Amino acid sequence: MNESGRVEAFSDGVFAIAITLLILDIKVPKADGPGGLWHALGAQWPSYAAYVVSFLVIGIMWVNHHQVFSYVARVDRALMFLNLLVLMVVAAVPWPTAMLAEYLREDRASHVAAAVYSLVMVAMALAFQALWWHLTRTGHLFDPRVDAPAARATRIRFALGSLGYPLTVGLAFVSAPLTLAAHGLLALYYGFNQVPVPTREAAAPS
Template sequence: MHKGRLEAFSDGVIAIIITIMVLEMKVPRGTDLSSLQPLLPVFLCYVLSFVYVGIYWNNHHHLFQAVKHVKGGVLWANLHLLFWLSLFPFVTGWMGENHFAPLTVALYGGVLIMAAVAYTLLVRCLLACHEADSALAKAIGPDTKGWISLAIYALGIPLACWWPWISIALYSCVAVLWLVPDRRIEKVLVS
């Protein structure tokens, strides 16, 4: 099957996710700067989640540059990823509205780890559709950054019960780790 519809659908869903997240930020009633202060946690959560959604969109785009075709399993794996990404507006809003309460931070981490697992499964499904010597297979390699990210999420989730700010710092570190787009695919496709 051709990959074009999958890419277009994914782009649309991700655009809607970002739109929903920004619509969750309510306009304050006051007109002075102090009326913005209660929105600071909500805004910080939005920024972190916007960066995460942007990272997923960017890496999804790069990944599909090396993909030649897809099969039914890839469609389901992609929907699995989009499911977890679609939960970002909920966990972002809940965490921000409750000022980084421990349970909200843990659940946010749970959605982060599940999105990472879903992305990993998508990559594995794509690899199964392509030859062992394909550009995709060469580009993916051992995916060290992906495994490190999963480990950091796994550490951050239980830490949120006692030290939610440490968990937020860990989640932010993973975002910084991925801020520069994954260059493995670009390197393989250029050579």
């Protein structure tokens, strides 16, 4: 497996583990309450919502990470390091997810939990931006298919694309459930609307 293949396999491992650890935050509820187990299960709906949204967030982040790395031929120290930063934030997602599920219905604490969740997403977007800026600085780490100048030109569009995240920090102080829903929608949006990596074939006149 070549250099970038190894980095991708390691990254795939961290994404897969983080996404699978999310389920540890959904508890087996006590059945001895008034409404029995059905009622206790229903009362846990914030945990299910947070699980689905964070699963999509990490899943779509993996799709985008995989798409960028499929064009990377060489890995230098800086890229290795920036990739570790992306993974550091991705691996942390189960924690704000558990906190948002815990406090989603508790007035004051819900806003704080939603703001922390949003700030983790901002950190993820920034780390991914840093990775993209390093890759497109000289383009020498890309494989020959990539149109390096065109890739460099996507930087601004790429950055604008992440503006959604800081807005959710503000939304957190309006409504925590709305913030969670917004992150679900952002994940779906980025799932189907990435900035494609410009390639020479695409650029060549057909």
